[in-house]
Amino acid sequence: MTQRHLLLEQTVLDFVPKTRRNGLLALGQVKKFPFFCFYLLIVTSVLHPLAANAVDITEQLHRPLNSSFGRQSRDEADALLRVGEQQYASGYPDKAIDSGLQALDIYHWLSDYKAQGLTYDLLARAYIQLGRDKEGENALRRRLAIARDTQDFQAQIFALNNLATLLLQAGETVAAGNTVQEAITIAHNVKNIAGEGLSLSNFGLVTARLGDYNKAIKLYEKALTFRRQTRDTQGEINTLNNLGDAYLAAGNYPDTIGTYGAAMGMAKILGDRTNQLRSIDGLVTAHSAVGRYERAFELLQQRLIISQELQNQQEELNSFASYAQLYEQLGNYPTARNFYERAIILSQTLEDSKQEILLRDRLTQMLKNPK
Known part of the structure; x- marks a missing residue:
């Protein structure tokens, strides 16, 4: 099961857009660079929905209390919450x-x-990881209501960001923008630097979704100043990758390469393989766009090595697909075919029929209409 995560910055969703379209890098399609599919939720820590006829939280919350329940102690509740956190982490x-x-x-x-x-x-993270987004949103809204009632401004900031991220992933861009702007206002008023950095970064994502890449770039750059003040390295890496996405979409290749390069280096030091792979994907696309194919191949080799070290077949498949696309772009169709076929074999191993169909179609189109 592909996991989705809430980022644990006071339980925060720091949205990470995918840099792929159906597992394939958008080589030669920079203007249509895919900002937002889904990856995560959130520290990085984006699920196959599971069938569930869950009772609404409200109904469960207000069901009649029996006498045995009335005798349960706070210690028991605290123990249940700890167990729940352990179960989620496991x-x-x-x-x-x-x-x-x-x-x-x-x-x-x-x-x-x-x-x-x-x-x-806890409930929001668990529901979202299971793909039960409506129940996750319900839990987040209740979390926000409690934070407002208790005037817990930090909890409000993070709950609003979590909610905005979920709305953005659901395609509700305007609602996500309004929600994250409220978080920016609160963070600024209470001088919560970490919250302001996170909120500005997420607002950049909303703005990029709307196609205003220049404004998104300014928001990301501003967000970086706050994340660096708090030495939030993980957050800085995520924002740098977002900024790289925006530079790439805007066609600014020098800044694209510099930004992704910085993110890749920091991710490597932290051992954050997810963001490292994301940076590499962006760099491959950017170097290919300016004809630096030798560097693109070097990066793809790094990508494949990391995927194999992680024993992550999905990422290995993605590496083969990227190799295939790059060789196809260069007109080396026999080698491209070899990599497409290797990717198809892995898609069969992973029982990913959708990916297999996509790869077979791409291979067929290449063989019928070589450029």
Whole structure:
């Protein structure tokens, strides 16, 4: 199952757009560079929806309390929440939801709003990882309501960013923009530097989605100043990759290469392979666009090595597909065909029929209509 993550900066969704379209790099298609598919949620830590007929949180929250429940203690609720966090971290979001809902019942009975807020954080992450986005949004809105009631401005900032990210992923761009602008205002008013950096970066994503890349670039550059003040290296890497996306879409290749290069170097030091691969993808596209094919091939070799070291077949497939596209672009059709076929074999291994169809179609088109 492909995981989606909420970034854990006070449980924050720092949206990371995919740099691929159906697993293939957009080589030679820079003007249509794919800003937003989905990857993550959020530290990086973007799921196959699972069938679930879950009862609404409100119904579960307000179901009648029996006598045995009334005797449960705060210690029991705290233990349930800890277990839920452990279950989520261990890759069992469904079990984390069960534990979280039990804890939520007790915290409601105790009128402990702060603990309810923390529990909604857990539930939101778990629901979203399972692809149950509506329930995740419900949990996020309840988390936000509690933060407003208790005047917890930091929690409001992060909840708003989480909600904006989820709305952006659902294609509700205007709503996402309004939500993240509210977060920017609060962060600025209370001088929350970390929150302002995150919010500006996410607003850059909204602006880029609307096609205003120059404005997005300014927002990312401003966000970087705040993220560097707080020494938020992980956040800085993410914003640098976003900035690289915007430069690439705007056709500014020198700044594209410099920005992605900086992100790649920092990600390598942190051991953040996800962002490292993302930077490499952007660099391959940029170097190819200006005819620096030798450098593009060097980067693809790095990409393939990282994928194999991670034993990540999906990323290995993506590497083969990128090789195939680049060789196709250069007119080396026999080698391109070889890499397409290797990618197709991996798609079959992964039982990814959609990807297999896409790759076969691309190969067929290449063989019928060589450029």
